[in-house]
Amino acid sequence: MAGNSMPFTVKLSLGFILLFVLLALFGQALSPHDFRDTSLFDRLLPPAIMGGSAEYMLGTDAKGRDLLVRLAVGARITLIVAIVGTLIGAVLGSLLGIVAAARRGFAETLIVAAVDVQASLPIIIVALFVLAMFDNSFMLFLLLIGLTGWEVYARLMRGATLSAKEHGYVIAVRALGASPARIYLRHILPNIVNVALVQFTINLPLTVLLETALSFLGLGVQPPLTSLGQIMSEGRDRLLTAWWLTAFPGATIFFLALSVCLVGDWLRDTLDPTLRSEA
């Protein structure tokens, strides 16, 4: 990658992400219908340009609900779950990693053991286990998504803190009598936060894919709320007769994950030249 000029694919990805966010925020204004409105007379209408009605630009589902407005609401839920979920994992994991490195001893042993356990169970299995026990609620689902990859942050931040502790500047401020809280918050954290930021860009598409996969299985976001994965699973049985019900949400999920991935790659290269991928 030459210089700081933004490659075309990254611009395109940013454009798509912007479009997605706009759809999530204002998409409901594009249609006169509510995302829960059913209409027996307008069931399974194809998109407007395929011979459907101009009232429903992207067509309707088996209950006569407007696909466009459902996509907008689904996009909003997916966006909220992805961002909040990724943030929870990042903050929780980073905090545990820093505490492990700062306290050493028993706390560190405990946290490292927890990381080992999490690494031996794929997050979707943990999520399914918890969902079998408790009634599914949006908050619980959000928390589960938030567990995605916390162990990676913990491992990375523990390593980064351990090495930062040995640096001259930390030894110097410690000698000057700075309190531990001040050392960690003002001096160590700003120096290692890059590590967590890079991991954040890797995790974001993963949380999008986990949320949509669980909702696709019918175990994620529950009606009357909707999400992109849930819309897809509803359309799955009508793949041949009403392709638009799976095609539009499916394409949206794919291009979103792809865009976030490409922007993340680019951001990583720009933030940290030592991580620059051999491209």
Place this chain on the structure above:
Amino acid sequence: MTSYIFLKFLRAIATLVVTVSLVFVFIRFSGDPAAALAPPDAPQEVIDQYAKAMGLDKPLWQQYAGYIGGILKGNFGYSIHTGKPALTLFAERLPATLLLGGTALLIALLAGIPLGAVAALNRRSMLDQVVMAFSVFAFAMPNFLFGLILILTGALVFNVYLGGSSDAGNWAAVLPPAITLGLAAMGSFARFTRSSLLETINQPFMRAAEARGVPFRHRLLRHAAPNAAIPLVTLVGLSLGSLIAGSVVTEQVFAWPGVGQLLVRSVATRDIATVQFIVLAVAFTMVLANFTVDMLYLVMDPRIRAK
């Protein structure tokens, strides 16, 4: 070397014990298991009977001891819906999942590693860019979407329905779900092989071999490949987790009668014993895989043996 093996073994056992205990704690504290297992409108006496039969009236440490003892004896409880042991239900589904996962891993290895190697050897070429683009595509493509695309293509172009492969014995039926499941791993194998090989071929010992006049084929297969393969072993071990996770969704899309489908069904019907067994089985498999990777390192990397 012995202490390396011992330490890794100890860590594996500790991870397993903690996981098994966490599952116990979770099930006991998530509410009343007897009420969860009894029929929804059961009177209190029936629930109490359930609790007695399950030993819930005993002190917690006795319950825990009973739980661990049961696991060691191979008793994992019974499915509330079929009445069969959870172990039997799992064993019935395992062959289908092994066939699917094994084929997916094979496809991912056989396609991913050569793709990555070709990209590394033709760095910055058109081919390289295509391989890299493919690996990003494979990462971002949700497997449920790719599976549906395959089913749709099969139906519209080839006039075959791929979404209901009920006979798992048919080898051709396994290909569409296996490609779907293996796609993500294929992309990451390609990407990783490329960067690992690129790193290796720029090492001084490779230039020294070239200067000695070692032929290209020999340099690649005898000098570069063994070194580049070491980090790849870790990745293959790690990819087992994503294969297990992916199989849950893939089996659902293709109606593949495997463990993933059993898990989703058991979660939806709250069949706790079955869910618990599958979680334990996954943890055991992953711990075993990690331990195997550590042991493979010992075989492949003489530097660890020397320590």
